Structure formats: structure tokens, C-alpha cells
Amino acid sequence: MRGNTISQSSNTNLEAEWSQMLFEGATQMHDVIRLENVYTTYEGEKRPAIRNMNLTVNSNEFIYVVGPNAAGKTTLLETINGLLPPSRGKVYVFGQDVRKNGRKVRCQIGYVPQDFIVDPGEPYTALDVVLMGMYGKIGILRKPDRRDLNKATRIMKLLGVDELANRPMGKLSGGQQQKMMIARALAKEPKLLLLDEPFSNLDIDSRQRIPSFIERLHEENGMTIIIVTHNISEISKRCERIVVMDNGEKITDEKLMERPFLLKELYQILGMEVSSRYGLS
Amino acid sequence: MHVPWSVRRGSFGSGYAVDPLTTALVFSSITALFIGPIADKARLHADVITSIVFPLNMALAFVFLTLSPEVGLKTDVANVLWGSVLSITYPDAVYLTSICATTLALIFLFWKEFFAIMFDRKLAEADGISTKPFVYFIIFLTGFVVTLSLKLVGGLLIFALLFNPASTTLQFSHDMKKIVFLSPIVGAITCVSGLFVSLFLDLPVGSCIVLVSTFVFALAVLLSPKRRRRRQK
Numbered sequence: 001m002r003g004n005t006i007s008q009s010s011n012t013n014l015e016a017e018w019s020q021m022l023f024e025g026a027t028q029m030h031d032v033i034r035l036e037n038v039y040t041t042y043e044g045e046k047r048p049a050i051r052n053m054n055l056t057v058n059s060n061e062f063i064y065v066v067g068p069n070a071a072g073k074t075t076l077l078e079t080i081n082g083l084l085p086p087s088r089g090k091v092y093v094f095g096q097d098v099r100k101n102g103r104k105v106r107c108q109i110g111y112v113p114q115d116f117i118v119d120p121g122e123p124y125t126a127l128d129v130v131l132m133g134m135y136g137k138i139g140i141l142r143k144p145d146r147r148d149l150n151k152a153t154r155i156m157k158l159l160g161v162d163e164l165a166n167r168p169m170g171k172l173s174g175g176q177q178q179k180m181m182i183a184r185a186l187a188k189e190p191k192l193l194l195l196d197e198p199f200s201n202l203d204i205d206s207r208q209r210i211p212s213f214i215e216r217l218h219e220e221n222g223m224t225i226i227i228v229t230h231n232i233s234e235i236s237k238r239c240e241r242i243v244v245m246d247n248g249e250k251i252t253d254e255k256l257m258e259r260p261f262l263l264k265e266l267y268q269i270l271g272m273e274v275s276s277r278y279g280l281s
Numbered sequence: 282m283h284v285p286w287s288v289r290r291g292s293f294g295s296g297y298a299v300d301p302l303t304t305a306l307v308f309s310s311i312t313a314l315f316i317g318p319i320a321d322k323a324r325l326h327a328d329v330i331t332s333i334v335f336p337l338n339m340a341l342a343f344v345f346l347t348l349s350p351e352v353g354l355k356t357d358v359a360n361v362l363w364g365s366v367l368s369i370t371y372p373d374a375v376y377l378t379s380i381c382a383t384t385l386a387l388i389f390l391f392w393k394e395f396f397a398i399m400f401d402r403k404l405a406e407a408d409g410i411s412t413k414p415f416v417y418f419i420i421f422l423t424g425f426v427v428t429l430s431l432k433l434v435g436g437l438l439i440f441a442l443l444f445n446p447a448s449t450t451l452q453f454s455h456d457m458k459k460i461v462f463l464s465p466i467v468g469a470i471t472c473v474s475g476l477f478v479s480l481f482l483d484l485p486v487g488s489c490i491v492l493v494s495t496f497v498f499a500l501a502v503l504l505s506p507k508r509r510r511r512r513q514k
Contacts, residue, residue: 081407083403083406083407103409103410103411104409106406106407106408106409107408107409109407109409111404111407111408113403113404113407116401116404120324121324121325121451121507122400123451123454123455123456123457123460124400124455124457125455125456128396128400128457129400132393132396132397132400132404132405132408133408134408135393135394135396135397135405135408135409135410136405136408136409136410137408137409138393140391140394141390141391143392143393144393168455171455188408
């Protein structure tokens with residue numbers, strides 16, 4: 001019990017320190033993301049995975065993208081960070097065309113892919129994987145130094161996985177790997193965080209703790225966050241805006257302040273379970 | 282996959298007056314049957330095991346060819362196909378040393394980029410690494426190193442030196458840095474051992490190197506601590 005209190009208190013200090021460090025010199029920005037009439041088609045496919053997508057995300061926004069399977073949610077995230085080039089339209093992130101300056105833009109984006117599971121035989125430790133997230137930002141010909149290592153260790157401690165640092169990544173459970181992937185995305189101190197179904201493998205305790213931690217990052221540091229989920233019950237109370245996608249198209253894009261019953265309506269439309277914490281079910 | 286078996290057909294079969302087609306069928310069936318279980322046991326992809334079995338078949342085929350008096354290969358052709366470490370000249374050694382030093386320097390300089398790309402190319406790209414130049418460079422470097430290693434073990438046996446030492450080390454470590462450091466050492470030890478085996482048994486050097494390195498890999502799979510289960514008390 002006492003150990004827990006000490007651990008919680010030291011975690012609070014760490015979080016404060018982390019928050020301060022994370023956004024040293026961060027400036028207010030607008031239009032973090034702008035998509036203009038974007039169509040993205042996978043190679044060999046005729047039908048675009050996302051169609052006629054127009055989306056503007058301002059700095060400090062906390063957005064959930066929801067929709068059923070194959071709605072185009074993952075494609076949207078990968079189009080934003082430039083991993084998938086749009087077949088039509090323009091994508092700007094931090095005011096830069098992603099097709100032209102993709103690498104530079106991606107150095108500022110923390111990305112957690114959906115269901116990323118490492119094979120048990122892969123020879124990478126969890127710490128290796130978390131550190132790798134910073135390599136693009138560190139830049140070519142520079143080695144990660146003590147400060148980078150400290151950042152990685154600190155974020156792992158905050159997520160409660162620091163004791164697993166030297167274990168092979170592939171030997172960790174699905175939930176532990178997911179936490180490592182979140183740590184990897186945060187270790188690079190991103191200005192924009194793109195999370196694709198990031199809590200799907202987490203246990204009940206972590207499903208409370210880790211989203212709260214991410215919410216705090218948003219509140220205290222103004223990090224722009226987009227979380228993709230097909231499960232409305234995962235939507236945070238602090239979410240400001242919800243984009244609903246279906247069949248590759250944006251169906252709704254609403255601010256919760258303007259439509260407080262949106263979640264309830266979504267529940268009715270999409271037939272998904274809404275957590276009792278919203279008093280909607 | 283068909284090359285070694287057809288070579289084997291023309292070697293073991295013709296060398297020992299057995300129907301070549303029957304021999305080929307027997308050997309290819311045995312090999313094909315074992316690839317899956319070995320891949321599972323070694324926790325490696327089936328294509329890695331295929332890359333280990335391929336030069337093993339080639340090495341055995343060449344041993345059988347050497348043992349059969351009525352079948353022969355011209356020395357020049359044999360040297361390119363199977364290699365001959367003893368025919369390496371001083372300029373060759375200089376080339377090999379230079380390429381070795383250059384490769385090591387480049388790996389040291391761009392280690393973190395190679396490391397991230399080896400883990401997952403798409404994630405590396407998402408983290409802001411331009412993966413294309415590094416991937417193309419590795420392909421180019423592999424081709425270059427293979428060409429310069431032709432005299433050592435030959436064009437067909439080079440797979441053994443590419444895959445066997447790394448797969449052997451992988452059986453004992455979960456740390457990529459250790460694997461990258463230890464693989465060349467394992468490769469060098471098996472090469473020297475293969476050379477001595479060749480001198481002792483009067484068999485082709487390249488084939489002996491491959492046989493020794495495959496034997497060491499098999500031993501590593503059997504002794505690997507990764508597969509040891511702890512007894513529950």
C-alpha cells in the first residue's frame with residue numbers, strides 16, 4: 001500500500017517533469033491538419049478507401065474518429081502522416097504538403113498503428129523499440145544519447161512498463177506491447193499524436209489509466225490528438241470533437257459542446273455500446 | 282529450390298548407379314518434409330530454412346560430384362559455382378578486406394536507421410526515416426559483397442554465409458546488436474573449421490564450409506536456451 005503511494009507520488013512528479021519537458025518551446029499553431037478533397041486508393045484497388053475527405057484540425061484539438069470496420073479510419077490516419085499518398089486532393093500537416101515534406105512532418109507525429117504485434121522470435125528488446133521511435137527526430141549520423149535514453153525510460157515508467165525494458169518485445173503480452181507502442185509514440189515528444197485503436201488490448205486498469213494520462217498530456221500541454229476507434233465506449237469525457245466515418249466517407253463531424261447528445265445519437269445509429277459513465281446506456 | 286535437387290539427381294544418382302529421378306524424388310521429398318518442422322523448431326520463417334537447406338543440398342551435390350569419377354566439372358566453372366578459398370590471391374584479399382572495412386563503417390554510421398528498418402519498415406517511415414535509400418543501399422551492398430565473395434565459396438554457396446551464421450546466433454540471443462556482432466565471428470569460425478575439414482577429408486573447401494556451418498546451425502537449434510522450458514516445482 002505504502003509502496004503504491006510512493007510510486008504514485010513519484011509518478012506525479014515524473015508526469016509534471018515530463019509535461020514541462022515535452023512542450024518546451026511549443027508554439028501556438030492553427031490548422032495542424034488540412035485535408036482538401038482527399039481520395040486515397042490502395043494499390044490494385046479501384047474503389048478509394050477514403051473519398052472526398054475534407055477535414056481541418058486546429059492545434060490543441062482532441063478528436064475521436066469513429067465508425068464501423070472498413071470505414072476508412074486507418075486509411076485516414078495513414079493519409080495524414082503521409083504513409084499512404086492520396087490519389088487525389090491535398091494533405092497539409094503543420095502547413096506543409098505531406099507529399100513533398102513527409103519525412104519532416106512525420107518527425108513531429110507520434111503514431112501508434114492498429115494491432116501491431118511483434119513476433120516472439122524477433123530479436124528486439126522493448127527499450128530498443130521505444131528508442132526507435134525517436135530515431136527519425138534524432139536525425140541521420142547522430143546516435144541516441146543519454147538524454148534520449150532518459151526520455152524513453154521516463155515515459156516507460158509513466159506507463160508502468162519500465163521493468164519490462166530489457167525483455168524481448170515479442171515475449172510481452174499484447175497489452176504490454178501496446179503500452180510500449182504508446183511509449184514509443186510519446187518518447188519522440190510529438191506535436192501531433194495519431195492513435196489507431198490504441199487501447200484494444202489493454203486490461204481494465206490500463207484502459208482507465210492510460211487514456212487519462214493521454215488526456216492530461218492534451219490538457220496540460222495542448223498536444224493535438226486524434227484517436228481512431230470502432231468502440232464508442234472508449235471515447236474520453238474530454239473529447240471535444242467526433243468525426244464519424246462509414247464506407248470511406250465522413251458522415252458527421254461535430255463538436256461535442258455544440259451537440260452534447262451526439263454520443264447517444266451515435267449509439268443509436270451505430271448500435272455500439274456506450275459506457276455507463278456517460279449516463280447514456 | 283529445383284536447382285540443387287536436379288544437381289543432386291545428376292550427382293548422387295549418377296555417381297552411385299542409382300536411378301537419378303528416384304534419387305532426386307527421395308531427396309527433394311525428405312527436404313520438403315523437413316523444412317516446415319525445422320522452421321517451427323528454430324522459430325524461423327520457412328524461407329530462411331529454405332535458404333539454409335539450399336546451399337546444404339548444393340554442397341552435398343558437389344561432394345557427390347567430386348566422389349564420382351565419371352562426372353567432372355571444369356575447374357574454372359567449378360571455382361565460380363562452388364568457390365575455392367585456396368585460390369584467393371593477394372589482390373583478392375585486399376579487395377575483401379576493403380569491402381569488409383567499408384561495410385563495417387557504413388553499418389556503424391547508419392546503424393540506427395538499419396536497425397529501425399529491420400524492425401519494421403513502415404514504422405520506421407512513420408517515425409520520419411527515409412527508408413528507400415537505406416533499403417536500396419542494403420540490396421546494393423549485398424550484391425557487391427556476394428560478387429566479391431564468389432572466389433571464397435562460390436555463387437551458389439554464398440547463401441550459407443548470408444543466412445547460417447545469423448540464424449545460428451539468433452538461437453542464443455534476443456538482442457539484435459549481439460546478433461550482428463557475433464554472426465561474423467561464427468561465420469569466420471565455421472569457415473576456418475570447414476577449411477580444416479576439407480584438408481583432412483580431401484573434399485571441396487566451399488562444400489565443407491557449408492556442411493560445417495549447417496551442422497553448427499543444427500547444433501544451435503538443439504542447444505538453444507530459447508526452447509528450454511523451465512520445470513515447474
